[in-house]
Amino acid sequence: MLHPPRNPSPPGFRRALQALLGLAALSFLSVRAQNATSPAPAGHGSYIKVHAELNSMQTADHSKFKILQGPFKDGDGAAVTKACLTCHTEAAKQVMATQHWLWHVPQKGLESYGKATDLVNNFCISIRGGNTATCTRCHAGYGFQDKNFDFTNPDNVDCLVCHDTTGDYEKETAGYPNPAIDLAEVAQHVGRPTLKNCGACHFFGGGADATKHGDLDDTILNAPRNEDVHMSKQGAGMTCIDCHVSTAHQIGGPDYVLPANMREKPKYPGEAVSRMSCTACHSATPHKSYILNRHYQKVACQTCHIPEFARDKRGTNLWWDWSTAGKLKNGRPYTTEDKNGFETYNSMHGDLVWARDVVPQYVWYDGNMKFTRLTDTITPPKDPNGSIMLNPVEGSYTDPNAKIWPFKFHEGKQPYDTVLNKLIAPYTAGPAGSGAFWGDWKWEPAIEKGMATAGLPYSGHYGFVRTTMEWPITHMVAPKEMALTCTACHAQHGRLAKVPGFYLLGRDRGTGLDAIGFGVILLTIVGVAVHGILRFIHGRH
Amino acid sequence: MRNTLYTILAMAALAAPLSAHGASELKGKFYILKQCKPCHGEGGSGGVVTPLIKTQAQWRAYFKAGKHDKGKEKLGAHTKLSPAQLKDVEAFMVAHASDSPQPMTCGG
Numbered sequence: 001m002l003h004p005p006r007n008p009s010p011p012g013f014r015r016a017l018q019a020l021l022g023l024a025a026l027s028f029l030s031v032r033a034q035n036a037t038s039p040a041p042a043g044h045g046s047y048i049k050v051h052a053e054l055n056s057m058q059t060a061d062h063s064k065f066k067i068l069q070g071p072f073k074d075g076d077g078a079a080v081t082k083a084c085l086t087c088h089t090e091a092a093k094q095v096m097a098t099q100h101w102l103w104h105v106p107q108k109g110l111e112s113y114g115k116a117t118d119l120v121n122n123f124c125i126s127i128r129g130g131n132t133a134t135c136t137r138c139h140a141g142y143g144f145q146d147k148n149f150d151f152t153n154p155d156n157v158d159c160l161v162c163h164d165t166t167g168d169y170e171k172e173t174a175g176y177p178n179p180a181i182d183l184a185e186v187a188q189h190v191g192r193p194t195l196k197n198c199g200a201c202h203f204f205g206g207g208a209d210a211t212k213h214g215d216l217d218d219t220i221l222n223a224p225r226n227e228d229v230h231m232s233k234q235g236a237g238m239t240c241i242d243c244h245v246s247t248a249h250q251i252g253g254p255d256y257v258l259p260a261n262m263r264e265k266p267k268y269p270g271e272a273v274s275r276m277s278c279t280a281c282h283s284a285t286p287h288k289s290y291i292l293n294r295h296y297q298k299v300a301c302q303t304c305h306i307p308e309f310a311r312d313k314r315g316t317n318l319w320w321d322w323s324t325a326g327k328l329k330n331g332r333p334y335t336t337e338d339k340n341g342f343e344t345y346n347s348m349h350g351d352l353v354w355a356r357d358v359v360p361q362y363v364w365y366d367g368n369m370k371f372t373r374l375t376d377t378i379t380p381p382k383d384p385n386g387s388i389m390l391n392p393v394e395g396s397y398t399d400p401n402a403k404i405w406p407f408k409f410h411e412g413k414q415p416y417d418t419v420l421n422k423l424i425a426p427y428t429a430g431p432a433g434s435g436a437f438w439g440d441w442k443w444e445p446a447i448e449k450g451m452a453t454a455g456l457p458y459s460g461h462y463g464f465v466r467t468t469m470e471w472p473i474t475h476m477v478a479p480k481e482m483a484l485t486c487t488a489c490h491a492q493h494g495r496l497a498k499v500p501g502f503y504l505l506g507r508d509r510g511t512g513l514d515a516i517g518f519g520v521i522l523l524t525i526v527g528v529a530v531h532g533i534l535r536f537i538h539g540r541h
Numbered sequence: 542m543r544n545t546l547y548t549i550l551a552m553a554a555l556a557a558p559l560s561a562h563g564a565s566e567l568k569g570k571f572y573i574l575k576q577c578k579p580c581h582g583e584g585g586s587g588g589v590v591t592p593l594i595k596t597q598a599q600w601r602a603y604f605k606a607g608k609h610d611k612g613k614e615k616l617g618a619h620t621k622l623s624p625a626q627l628k629d630v631e632a633f634m635v636a637h638a639s640d641s642p643q644p645m646t647c648g649g
Contacts, residue, residue, distance in 0.1 A: 170571055180568035
């Protein structure tokens, strides 16, 4: 167990007995506290009933609205938005203040934080190098082709991507709807967002299903309870917005400044706030065991209750090596797969490693991260196996807000300017003859054009640097019977073997405590031996 | 003036594939997703079908023959796809066939 806070310990047998009685009383009280905090109904599809009830309480049938009868021109999403805004007059303004629209957080003075600006990752790297129209299939708007996109035009807001209930809505390049969609049919059947609405983008982070987030992919739509006890229909049957509660289209969740659970404090009594920490529903004392409940001081619930992530057939991407991308066979791109069907090479992306049932890595985390931008100067490691951490998390044992959290570590190699020591935004998504890497398979023009499009300096010299990203794991919570047991961590080579800064029972050796323990055992043996010898001698005489 | 010329050329290039065949590969992609994938997607009863399983010529021949399920039935009979919509599907399959300039793999 973790080293508990020190309290003065009264000596003597009587005091020890008092302490034991106190411990028992605390355990009892913790169970009482758990009962007093009535958690939300959960399990066995209980939320499915809640959703049905909520839907039955709607006061408007959109299929009866004349303005939504259409027909709308093929792919003319903006016409639908105009129709929506005739009644929902303030909705677009609300959406346009969110990250789903802005893709960065200027309202907090962080213009350079976000997909639309300078943030960089080690998956598709950046949209800035001319890839905007491809990436903005996941923008909550229409027509985000390049930096000239009009972020002030409310008609560009895409209402349907989040509110379609038909399952037919699909977005294409620059976020426009597929022209085959019957927009009137979709517009007449709008409602509260479901797993499918959010998952249309969030399951596909990193460019494809299951790529970026090890704990989110489209298997969740039909997940067995073992995969995700919350979102599985055999489990609680929850949707994303049951936890990620929204206020005026601001979806609860972390941004680059505020950790997720910090949004749980209501500004006024009765405000709908997000429930993104487990304790918001389960309380901070959900276990019958006092010892287990005490772990919450320093261990996130996810650490024990998500024993592995990517617990499904999809797997998730762990390694993406851009330095080997662009190989061709007979002048054509190709892919290779391993025996499990996972891609090991793709000319578009390079060498890849995918895995399922991945054991997380554990890190002290207080909810804050630092981020690397295209404008930041990096220090390439001298060690060939060294890596740059793109988003180091903050926290330590001494940090009262920090807990041990599970993470997916994603590694790869990506291009950087070897003279200016800055990461590069290449132009990847484009046709042959455009200079794009996926069209012409050459890095020089792809980098030159990418950096020119991004408006960033480039020395003309590039190389590849190994980078790492840390992705917190918080979905795919397993049923309690699959939670980790004590020895998963309390062991010399257990899961927390590399987590620093504290004494962990069962893991740590070589401290004075071991010497004291062995000393006590030795003294006991000596005492027993002396006592036995004395009795033997006494008996003889 | 030069920019205007480029814009006109670019628009013409974009429009050309549509006007030449009277079909939209984007629409075709949608119909495949909705009508074909339930049986021909991963784990489906009809086996996985992607544009990559045939060359452009093979796809053209397939749609010209107009047969489904190994020739047992007319193509489109089992779905709600009209002849015009089948043309859209053909456009997508041909555009991303194994020997096409943009074979459909993943990402991008």
